[in-house]
Amino acid sequence: MASGIPSKKMREEAICSICLNLMDEPMSISCGHSYCHLCIMGFIESISLTQPEKSTCPQCRVPFQVDSLRPNKQLGGLIEVIKELERKKICEEHGEQLQVFCEDEGQLICWRCERAPQHKGHTTALIEDVCQGYKEKLQKAVTKLRQLEEECMNSMAFTTRQITEWKKKVETQREEIQFGFKTLQRFLHEEEKSFLWKLEKEEEQILKRLRANEAWLKQKSCALKNHILELEEKCQGSAQELLQDVKDTLSKSLAVMLETPEAVSLEPSVVCNVPELYLDVRKRLRSYQVDVTLDPDTAHHELVLSEDRRQVTRGPPWEDLDPSSRRFKAFPCVLGCEIFISGKHYFEVDVGEGTAWDLGVCLESVQRGVGMEQKPEFGFWAIRLSRKKGYVALTSSPTYLQLRDNPVLVGIFLDYEAGIVSFYNMTTGSHIFTFPKSSFSGTLRPYFQVYQYSPLFLPPPDE
Structure with missing residues (x-):
């Protein structure tokens, strides 16, 4: 050096x-x-x-x-x-000024480096000859980067506006929801007061009539007691006293009649069915309705599916079915074709006059052979109608349900994110049962178990 x-x-x-x-x-x-x-x-x-x-x-x-x-x-x-x-910019190896540019290596070299073996055959040029060309390329690169920077800034400004707009819309929606519920609460509160006032007035009117009847009956009872005492005294007197005006006394006694008080109905005329009149359960649930059909590849060998896959009945065993691993083997069950991995979903099942059935949802991965247990811990969320035990929710320990009306049309509602599975009697629009909150992970599908003489039908959503 x-x-x-x-x-x-x-x-x-x-x-x-x-x-x-x-x-x-x-x-x-x-x-x-x-x-x-x-x-x-x-x-x-x-x-x-x-x-x-x-x-x-x-x-x-x-x-x-x-x-x-x-x-x-x-x-x-x-x-x-x-x-x-x-x-x-002196070359560290040769001590000469770096006045040559090597195109192949993309670096500055001195005249001695240019003649060295490592640069033999490389394209080289004086700095002055290539500087302007690379300067123009760099300027073009700068121009492009500035354009990209401008686009980035515009996108960032647009995103910032979107954030502001989204926050405003959410806040507006939040206010509308709060206002709507407050309005509904006020409305329901006023309606509650109105119905309670009407019921109170009806209570007062009926009680007034019943108490008037009670007072009249007390008065009549007192008159009857006095008449009885008069007759008993006459019987205990002398023969002359007994026979004195006896025919007139008997005639009056036989003419005594007990008038029936005015009949009063004990059924209140003021009736308010809150779920049907104000909450409109059917409309709310059916906004999430999906069209469910049956999956023949999962059907037990004793189940018969209709051609449109909307009805299933229990019948004699099929002998020529393929031995699919997806098919239920232990119990006469079948799944719906639809899969649920998120969101809210609702479907209806027409159980008709059937005397036994299982309805609900289950994980797609549930056990389908020996050892199958219809409980939440094994991936089942279902209710059952049993000939012996009536309506039962298949919770970890069975929950027996006391239903006011037997449902003909059962609605099943699933909120995947909230972990909720609920059942409704769509004949009356009333709630049947909601399972304790779960944490779903995996694919859920509609689930049905079919019994003898109790076919199930899946009506299309528009019916």
Whole structure:
């Protein structure tokens, strides 16, 4: 390497061990080490706070006096030479100026590098000849990047506007929901007061009539008692007293009649069916209705599906069915074709006058052979009509249901995210049962178990 060329070793020697940069105004201490003027003064100041009487070299820890600091002009001059040579882009290997550009390597080289074996056959040119071309390319790149930056800023501004707009819409929707429910609550509260007032008035009127009847009956009872006493006294008297006006007395006694009080109906005429009149359960549920049909590949070998796959009945075993692993084997069950992995879904089942059935949803991965148990912990959420036990929710421990009316049309509602499965009597629009909240993971499907003489029918959503 040519003399005066700043080798890596020279540069390392000119580095301040405090700030790790080329020294600025290098100062030497008594041990011979040098540092930037500002760096060593700052070091001394920090040391004086904890050890005011002495300072030690940051490198070798040899004590030194502050007045021993001396400018290292020779090192300062060498540092200026290093800076000047670095500014001139000198080839570190040959000490020549970098005036040639190698297209293949994409780097600056000197004339000696150009003749070296590692650049043999490469396309090279003087810096002055290629600089303008690359400058134009860089300017085009800058133009493109600025366009992209502008597009990015526009997209960011658009997204910011979207965020603001979305927040406003959500807030508006929140206010509408709150207002709607407050209005409904006020309405229901006023209606409640109105119906209770009407019921109270009817109670007062009927009680008034009943108490009037009670008073009349008490009066009649008292008159009858007096008449009985009069006859008993007559019987206990002498024969002359008994026979005195006896025919007139008997005639009056036989003419006594007990008039029936005015009949009063004990059925209140003020009736309010809140679910049907105000909450409109049917309309709300049917807004989530899906068209469910039966999956023949899952049907037990004793089940017969209609051609449109909407009706299933229990019959004699089929002998030529394929032994699919998806088919139920332990119980006469079948799944719906539809799958539920998110959202809210609702479907209806016409159970007719059937005396036994299972309805609900289950995980697609449930056990279908021996060992199958219809419980939530095994992936089943269903209710059952049993000939012996009546209506039962198939919870971990069976929950027996007391229904006011026997449902002919049963609605099943699933809210996947909320973990809710609910059942409704759509004949009356009343709630039957809701399973305790679950945490669903996996695919859910409609589930049916069919019994003898109890076919199930899946009506289309528009019926």
